[in-house]
Amino acid sequence: MIRQSDGVSLSALIKPGNTIYIEGKPSKDEVLRLLTERMLPQVSGAISAKALADRVAEVEKLNQVLESGFYIPHAKFPELGSFYGVLGLIPQGFTDPATGHTVKAALLLLSPHKPAFFQRHLNMLSLLSQTFQPELIDKLASLNDPAAAAALLASR
Amino acid sequence: MVVNPRFKQVFVLSTAMLSFISFWKAASIVLCDFGSSAYYAGGIAMNAFGPAFPWFIMGVMLFSGLMLGVYTESCLLFVRGGVYVVVREAMGKVMAKLSVSALIFDYTLTGPISSVTAGLYLGGLLENVLPLMHINWHVPARAFAVVFALLVTGYFWRENIRGVEESADNNLKIISFVTLVAVVLIGWAGLTLYHRGFTLPPFHPVFTDKALGWTVHFPWLKAVGALGIIMAFGHSILALSGLETLAQVYREIEDPKFENLKKAVITIFVFSVLFTGLLTFMSSLIIPPDLVAGKYADNLLSGLALELDGPYWARLGLQTMVVISGALMLVGAVNTSFVGSNGVLNRVADDGILHDWFRHLHKKYGTTYRIINLVAITQILIILISRGDIFLLGEAYSFGVLWSLTFDTLSMIILRFKKRDEEQEWRFPFNVKSGGVYLPIGLVAVLLVLLAATGMNMLTKKVATIGGVLFTVTFFTIFHISEKMNEKKAQLYMPDEDADEKMNLRSESDIAKVVPELTGTRRILVPVRNPNNLVHLAAVLETVDDETTDIIVLSAKIAKGIQSGAETMSDEDREVFSAVVLLAEKYGKTVKPIFVFSNDPFFSMAQVAQAAGADEIVMGVSGSTGAEVQLERLAMAWGMLKKPGEPGKPVLARVVWEGRQMTFQLS
Numbered sequence: 001m002i003r004q005s006d007g008v009s010l011s012a013l014i015k016p017g018n019t020i021y022i023e024g025k026p027s028k029d030e031v032l033r034l035l036t037e038r039m040l041p042q043v044s045g046a047i048s049a050k051a052l053a054d055r056v057a058e059v060e061k062l063n064q065v066l067e068s069g070f071y072i073p074h075a076k077f078p079e080l081g082s083f084y085g086v087l088g089l090i091p092q093g094f095t096d097p098a099t100g101h102t103v104k105a106a107l108l109l110l111s112p113h114k115p116a117f118f119q120r121h122l123n124m125l126s127l128l129s130q131t132f133q134p135e136l137i138d139k140l141a142s143l144n145d146p147a148a149a150a151a152l153l154a155s156r
Numbered sequence: 157m158v159v160n161p162r163f164k165q166v167f168v169l170s171t172a173m174l175s176f177i178s179f180w181k182a183a184s185i186v187l188c189d190f191g192s193s194a195y196y197a198g199g200i201a202m203n204a205f206g207p208a209f210p211w212f213i214m215g216v217m218l219f220s221g222l223m224l225g226v227y228t229e230s231c232l233l234f235v236r237g238g239v240y241v242v243v244r245e246a247m248g249k250v251m252a253k254l255s256v257s258a259l260i261f262d263y264t265l266t267g268p269i270s271s272v273t274a275g276l277y278l279g280g281l282l283e284n285v286l287p288l289m290h291i292n293w294h295v296p297a298r299a300f301a302v303v304f305a306l307l308v309t310g311y312f313w314r315e316n317i318r319g320v321e322e323s324a325d326n327n328l329k330i331i332s333f334v335t336l337v338a339v340v341l342i343g344w345a346g347l348t349l350y351h352r353g354f355t356l357p358p359f360h361p362v363f364t365d366k367a368l369g370w371t372v373h374f375p376w377l378k379a380v381g382a383l384g385i386i387m388a389f390g391h392s393i394l395a396l397s398g399l400e401t402l403a404q405v406y407r408e409i410e411d412p413k414f415e416n417l418k419k420a421v422i423t424i425f426v427f428s429v430l431f432t433g434l435l436t437f438m439s440s441l442i443i444p445p446d447l448v449a450g451k452y453a454d455n456l457l458s459g460l461a462l463e464l465d466g467p468y469w470a471r472l473g474l475q476t477m478v479v480i481s482g483a484l485m486l487v488g489a490v491n492t493s494f495v496g497s498n499g500v501l502n503r504v505a506d507d508g509i510l511h512d513w514f515r516h517l518h519k520k521y522g523t524t525y526r527i528i529n530l531v532a533i534t535q536i537l538i539i540l541i542s543r544g545d546i547f548l549l550g551e552a553y554s555f556g557v558l559w560s561l562t563f564d565t566l567s568m569i570i571l572r573f574k575k576r577d578e579e580q581e582w583r584f585p586f587n588v589k590s591g592g593v594y595l596p597i598g599l600v601a602v603l604l605v606l607l608a609a610t611g612m613n614m615l616t617k618k619v620a621t622i623g624g625v626l627f628t629v630t631f632f633t634i635f636h637i638s639e640k641m642n643e644k645k646a647q648l649y650m651p652d653e654d655a656d657e658k659m660n661l662r663s664e665s666d667i668a669k670v671v672p673e674l675t676g677t678r679r680i681l682v683p684v685r686n687p688n689n690l691v692h693l694a695a696v697l698e699t700v701d702d703e704t705t706d707i708i709v710l711s712a713k714i715a716k717g718i719q720s721g722a723e724t725m726s727d728e729d730r731e732v733f734s735a736v737v738l739l740a741e742k743y744g745k746t747v748k749p750i751f752v753f754s755n756d757p758f759f760s761m762a763q764v765a766q767a768a769g770a771d772e773i774v775m776g777v778s779g780s781t782g783a784e785v786q787l788e789r790l791a792m793a794w795g796m797l798k799k800p801g802e803p804g805k806p807v808l809a810r811v812v813w814e815g816r817q818m819t820f821q822l823s
Contacts, residue, residue: 062785066796119820125788126795126822
């Protein structure tokens with residue numbers, strides 16, 4: 001069954017409040033932990049901390065680091081009704097042990113686990129990977145300002 | 157769609173276009189071999205058992221309809237069939253080796269008998285034409301035929317070494333021209349018979365001592381009644397040679413495979429009955445018997461043209477047309493004998509019963525030149541030994557034909573029981589259901605006819621029996637020894653340095669270089685990985701029209717550090733491609749197989765799909781990740797390769813597995 005090709009936008013997903021800069025050279029696990037911690041308040045009414053951590057750890061095994069150096073850990077929850085995201089920018093980057101790619105931007109994406117929403121979920125993944133190209137990632141990482149980063153993304 | 161220049165790591169190692177042919181072309185390929193016997197079968201049969209020959213040639217042509225039925229059923233069982241595969245599946249390797257040895261004898265003799273016949277027809281024409289040009293050269297027919305046969309054999313020897321492929325288009329042109337000549341000949345012969353009236357030839361065969369062979373030592377084997385009919389049938393059955401070509405060409409027939417096979421079979425049957433059967437019959441009604449046995453014994457259809465009513469110049473013109481059509485068809489059959497022998501021997505080599513020494517590839521042309529040399533040298537020796545005596549060649553010829561047909565039919569009967577649970581699209585008719593099994597009464601009746609003719613020919617055709625047995629035993633021994641040597645080699649396995657060339661690989665630095673070869677208005681990308689999980693490819697092949705749609709089959713191999721350029725295909729990769737080719741052949745649809753090295757299969761899928769402007773990507777489900785994760789990873793790769801802000805062409809992404817599918821759009 002072909003689903004409606006729903007439009008998705010980054011401006012609704014990425015706001016200054018859910019954009020963080022991570023200093024130093026963290027490990028991949030640390031980045032994931034920081035993103036999960038920042039995500040929890042947004043979904044705390046629907047998902048428990050443990051469920052979120054377990055599910056993110058599970059899907060992380062599938063490794064979502066792209067050639068462009070953008071990392072999209074993502075999970076789907078039936079309890080959710082819309083997208084939730086936290087963008088982490090790591091100016092010094094970290095090296096993904098599985099692929100060897102240097103990662104300077106990571107976005108934890110949570111989506112509703114509903115068949116009708118899967119098309120939008122795919123559209124969002126496609127849009128994220130299309131948007132976060134190396135040039136933009138470098139620019140975002142150098143801004144060191146969540147509001148400026150969110151504004152730059154919204155302008156695109 | 158522009159491919160991001162940062163991601164050029166994917167490079168194409170192999171592209172091979174599988175193309176399929178119409179039933180007309182398939183029928184013409186078979187007829188260039190099978191139909192060519194019209195030029196010599198009548199004369200040879202006349203020489204063996206006298207004026208009754210047209211009845212038996214017509215009988216054999218009608219019997220060919222039954223054999224075409226047997227081959228149809230075997231083709232439906234095995235896309236890449238032929239005697240070897242069918243017999244191996246039914247009776248094991250030993251019998252398969254025996255049957256294929258007999259078949260090689262048939263193929264090997266096809267060359268000499270065809271080229272010598274063409275030489276005799278040309279010689280006969282020159283005898284008539286040269287005096288008209290005031291050139292008083294006497295052309296000794298047989299000497300001329302031998303020289304011509306050697307030249308033709310040498311030509312195709314060279315062509316096959318060079319690897320010039322047989323063109324189905326050429327076969328179709330030849331058969332079209334032959335059909336035109338046949339229509340004129342039949343029409344003109346019909347008018348002649350209408351004016352002259354006719355007497356039907358006698359039905360009782362009268363055998364020469366030579367044609368009775370060893371039966372003269374068995375007084376109880378009288379060449380009369382049913383036994384006489386079987387003997388005469390056996391002497392005429394060489395007209396069946398070439399049917400095996402149907403099994404070889406079936407894999408190339410386009411979709412819808414079965415419908416086109418039926419059409420090809422009906423075309424072959426009608427053509428053969430009219431061309432070989434009817435023209436031979438008309439020859440016997442128009443040409444006086446003494447001329448059939450004498451002047452026109454080795455160029456019967458030339459004799460028919462010359463003995464028609466009408467002015468001499470017109471009859472000579474028709475003879476010229478007959479000779480040109482015959483020469484084209486017979487010369488084509490020489491090529492078929494090379495291609496057929498080479499193909500069959502390569503097939504058995506794939507199965508490990510022919511030593512790799514034979515398969516060594518020519519350094520420049522990449523052909524299996526040792527096999528081609530072996531065939532050519534054997535054919536040249538046969539031509540020289542025959543000294544242009546078509547009757548001697550005809551005497552030897554039917555051994556391989558009969559044995560291979562007998563093995564094939566017997567195997568089909570056995571397979572009816574072995575594969576009793578398998579659904580079959582079509583079965584040879586006359587089956588009686590008993591205890592849940594369809595008893596193949598029709599096939600058994602055909603087998604009995606073949607066994608009777610085979611047994612009788614073993615006694616009547618001395619040259620065929622001695623030559624055939626010697627040849628078969630020799631090849632069987634070669635196969636047996638090869639198999640043992642290959643078994644030892646398998647235990648001390650060493651990689652074959654020629655492995656890549658045998659896959660006909662073509663290396664390209666970038667996928668973009670392959671895109672111009674795609675000509676369809678729609679394009680579907682089908683990624684493959686596991687040879688046992690091609691349900692999605694089958695689903696595409698089943699529903700897509702390859703006339704308008706390019707089916708790109710992509711196999712992506714994970715390779716780290718892919719910039720070296722030294723990667724080669726492994727046996728597992730070849731296995732995937734072999735499975736893809738077999739499936740494409742089964743459906744008769746063209747696919748474009750591409751093999752790439754990549755550090756991410758989804759990345760390569762997206763890159764190839766975007767470069768090719770694909771409308772659809774159809775994946776099989778992965779047992780390890782599941783359909784949703786596959787789609788997610790594809791969506792990410794798809795987005796990453798798009799230029800920011802560029803809308804791009806949307807593509808449908810489908811994941812297909814048994815009875816289910818998920819379809820989404822990537823935009």
